[in-house]
Amino acid sequence: MTPAATEPDDDNSVKMMDYFMQLEYREPLCPVVRRYADQLLEGRLIGHQCPSCGLVYLPPRGYCPICVVETTDADETVLSDRGTVTNYTVVTPVQYYGQHETEPFVRASVTLDGGNATMNLQDLVDVPVDEVRVGMRVAAVWKPKGERSVADISNRSWGSAEGCIDGWRPTGEPDAPAEQFLGKATF
C-alpha cells in the first residue's frame, strides 16, 4: 500500500468519523435486590451472611461467590449504618463526555461496623478532600424518609444506596487503627 499518496496532511479530506453509541436497557430488579431496595426506603441496610464462611454481602447477591453456595432470606442480616473508611481515592475530574463533576472529589469504601460488609464508591460529606484518611469513622447521612428514592438502584449497582443515603459524614470519634485495614481486600 502507498498511504502517503492518498493521505496528504494538508488537504481537507475526511480523516475521522464520529459515531455516537447509545443503548438503553430495561430490567426488573431481581428479588434479592428488590428486597434490599425496600429496606433502604425504611432506612435499613441489609445483607446476606454466607452460612458457610460468614462473609456478608451487601446488597445480597443470592449466593456466596467464595464458597459457591446459595444464600436466601434466612441468611439476611441487618447492618449498621456506621463504619470506617477502609479505602479511598481522590478523583480529579477530566471533562470527558458524561463527567459532571468539576472539582476534586472522594470515592470511599466504608466497611460497616460488626463485620466485613463494605459499601464502595461512596460520597463523603462535610470533610475536605485532603482530610480523608483510612481509619476515619463515619455515619450514613440518610435522606428524610419521604424523600428517599430507589429509582437508581439496579441489579448493576452493587453496594449503592444512591437516592437514600446522601453520603457519609465523619462522626468525630477517634480513628480506628489504619493497619487493621491496609492491604486487605474488601467485599
Added chain:
Amino acid sequence: MDDIAIIGYAQSPSQRRAELTEPQFLFPVISEAIERANVERRDIGFTCAGSCDYLSGQTFAFVMNLEAVGAWPPISESHVEMDGAWALYEAWVRLQHGDIDVALAFGSGKSSPGDPSEIYPLQLDPYTLTPLGADPVSMAALQARAMLDKGTITEQEMAEIAVRSRTNAANNPYAQVRGSGDVDTLLREPYVTAPLRRHDLPPISDGASAVVLATADKARAVCERPVWIRGIDHRIEPHQPGMRDLTESISTRQAGRHAGIDHGPVEVAELSATFSHQEKLLREALGLGDEVQVNPSGGALAANPVMAVGLARIAEAARAISERGVSRALAHATSGQCLQQNLVCVLEGA
C-alpha cells in the same frame, strides 16, 4: 489430537424475561453440570466462558459471571466474547496440552434488557454497516430473499421448519416457543421484515448452558457413558454481506469436513439456525439427508439464549447420545450476521 469427552452438561430453561441476574441464573446451571460430571469443582483445571458485555449493558459483566463458577482461590480461566461453543473449543484446545484433565465451558446471555436490533449492528463494520443500523432481522431477510430468488427454499418450507421446531420443542423443558399452529395459519401472518414473518425469527431469550470436558482417562474413570468429541472445527467468511454468497454456507461446509462428519452416518444434528431458512442452508452445507433428525430439541427457533445457544446445541447433541442411545450426532454454532462464522462438532458414544 487426543480424544476429549463431554462428561457433564446442563442448561437453564430459556425465558423471555428472566427475573434473576445473569450470574444468578448461571449459578445452578454450572453446579448441575459439575454434579452430573461426577467431579469436584476443584478438579477443574481450566474454565472458559462465552458472553457479551453489550448484551448485559455493563463493561466487564463477564467478570461478574465468574461468581457463579467459584473463582477463589484464583482459578485458571478465560473468556470469549462469543457463543459458549467457542469457549468449549478453547477448553478443548487447552485439554490437548495434557497437563490438566477436566475443563469447564459455559455460555450465558440476558437479551431481555436491551433491544437486539440496536445492539447487534455494533458487531459490524463501524464505518459502513453500524451507522446504517443493519439489524440481524434485516440481514437475515436479505439472505432469505436471496434463497427464495434462487429457488433453494420457499416460504412454505420456511413455515414448515418453524412448525417442526415448535412441535419438537413440546418435549423440551428448556424451550421457550412450543408447538401449535399449522403452516397455512403461519403463512397468513403479516411480514415482520419481508420476506420474514414472526415464525421465521428466533425468540428473545435469557438463558445459560454449561459443559464439562475431560481427557480420555479421566472420562472413563468418572463417567459411565462419556460422549466423545471426534472432531471440532470453525471457519469464517468475509464480513461484508455483499462480498459473500449468502445462499450457501461455505464456512459450515469446510468446518464440517474438517470436523470429520463424513467419517460415518449422522443420526442427530443440532443446528444453530436462528432463522428458519438457515436450517435448510445448513442442512445442505453439511450434506444432511432426510434420514437425519434435525433439531429434536426444537433448536434456536424454540429458544435463542444468545451466547449460550450454540453450546446448548452441543449439550443437546450430547444428551441425544448419552440419554437416548444415539451413536453419532453433530452440533453447530454460529456467530456474526447471516451465518458468517460457523463451528461444527462431531460427537460419538462409546
Added chain:
Amino acid sequence: MTTHTIEFPYTRTLGPVIGPFLTGLRDGHVLGVRNRDGRVLVPPLEWDPATGEAIDVDFVEVGPAGTVETWAWVTEPTRKHPLDHPFAFALIRLDGADTALLHAVDAGSMDRMRTGMRVVARWKDERAGHITDLSFVPEEAA
C-alpha cells in the same frame, strides 16, 4: 423496572482506504478499490477478503446507479436506521463494481421493490463524509 443507558461517543481514524471512500461520499461520488485480479470491491477494503492480501490502493469510481441483488422490507424502522419511514435494505451492485454494497432504498412501498431493479444514489444536500450521506431510490423515480 429499572432503566439504564450507556453511551460512548466514538471518534475513529479512517486510514488510507475508508478515508478516501468517505471523502468521496462527501464530494458526491462512490469509490471502489481494484484488487489484484482486477475485481472492484465496494465498499473498498484494505485487504482482499478472498486471499487476505494487502490491496494496492487503486480507486475506481462506481455507480451512482446499480442493481438490487437482494432486499428486505423494513416495516418499522428503528431509531438507528437511516430512514424514518418504511424502506428496503438492499445489497446493491453499483455499476462498475464486482461486489454489492449494503444500503437503504427509499422506494415508498414494498410493491415497488423487486430483485434486479435499478436504483440510483440520492445525495443529501449537507454531506459530512459518512455512509448516510446518500441513500438510494428506484431509477425511474430519480
